[in-house]
Amino acid sequence: MGIPNLLRFLKPFIEPVHIKKYAGKRVGIDAYSWLHKGAYSCSMELCMDPKSGSARRYISYFMHHINLLRHYKVVPVVVFDGGSMPCKAATDKERHRKRELSLALAKEKLEQGNTTAAIDLFRKAVHITPSMAYQLIQTLRSEDVEFVVAPYEADSQLAYLTTLDPDQGGIAAVVTEDSDLIAYCCPAIIFKMDRFGNGEEFIMERTLKTDKASLSFRCFDKKLFTGMCIFAGCDFLPSVSGIGTKRAYSLISKYKNINRVISTLKLDKRYSVPDDYADSLWKTLAVFNHARVYDVKSKSLKHLKPLDEQYLNYLDGDLDILGPPLSPSIARGIAEGHLNPVTLEAFDQYSRTISPIEFIHTSAFKVANQCGSQEMTQKSYIAIFSSRESKENVIVNDISNGGQKCQKGILALGTFILQKHSPPVDCNEVEPKNIPENNPFKKRKFTTDQGQEMVKNELLIDLHDEKSILSCSSLSQPSSHPKKFMELLSIGQAEYERNSVVTETPVSFCSSLTEESVKSMPNGVSSKRQKKPEEVQY
DNA sequence: AGGTACGCCTCTT
């Protein structure tokens, strides 16, 4: 919802603009705005049969706008929303309830044959799902459009990108419909861009420096500006009843200090200020300043602005209100569009019907091939894959035999089996840390399908934890350097990711294997692999 | 005057 009435309030500072002004520049796109508008054209299809062709009209809508930008030599960088913030859970739940209600009514109307009424209700029932975003991501990939999925809010990710240089992945402006970007003090925002490229531009510096229509932000710094927005009410914190943009503005310009505004409000009998309002407001300010964002360069989570002592105090050590931290591998999986940011599961785990074990062999081959005759021999291979039993903490029994029991993200290295813990489904859950101690190896008995008892070395590591991987790698491969291991790991991961998107089907992937290369596979490849890969189906 | 609650619209042809 953004900040109610903020755009109207700041109208004097908003000027018409055409997107061609940003020719040659990189411009961030708030994917949600266009997804939402695009979904309007196919709301019924999306509700009833999301897999149908006509349910993909929202993608055409989106791509039209992308092509428009490209036509004007603007480089689009699409930013998607990631997981929802804990503090918005209540709002989210309420919206969900309303949508469910509309959906039920819509289906009812449809059965009664009242299509017009049904469509109207379907429009209220549509919401943008991670799956829809993923469909779009696949198109963006094929069209070579840069994108990133924010760990949490797209707004903060976009605000972060505006702070970077273009050659570091930075953007010059943001195209969105959401006034929250103003609260983040985003330097340049284009609102209401239409299909011809006309929009309304908000420039932060211009707003802070010029007086218009008896409004002046000259005495405002960015902190006060964000503070004003929060006082007026935002998604994270509802405003004190009776306070909107105008009163928030006059209070801030009068006292120029956030705590003084709060004390004044508390003394004023007209308003009822909750006891914890000051606390909540400072926390909200901390969210606008230090939200978790993804840094493409380091491939890990960062804070929008580096955390300082002051804000750490406001947060009272409770960093989780910024959204729970994510490990680099998970954050990257989300950012690059492979993991559903809400469930943390791989998007395409159901689209693949080749068995996990087949997939391990095929990608292992590729990895082994890329390693050549380096110190990691053909016998060592890495594969990361998804299987359907992703929520169980099952350990794969035998890499060459089992497969069916594999869980998401198992890493197989040489003769050892490395297990990744399944990511917590509940985001509030603490990530299991199973960092191996001095001797992470243990013998484990297991029974093969043929009833034989076998003992295998088994190593449990936490793939969420890079340190854990490093310590294991030096133990399991004394001859290889941890860095080499990490390199291999990233090749394996990249291999998996590359092949888990539609650009290469398992069919074409498998058919690239030669008989000879398959023979050299560590555990011997099941003969299945060589029989007509064309039969493999999705 | 300013805030709030409510209903309407966003697309495509």
Added chain:
DNA sequence: GGCGTACCT
């Protein structure tokens, strides 16, 4: 999500 509007303080 935004916007306009009628109604309330």
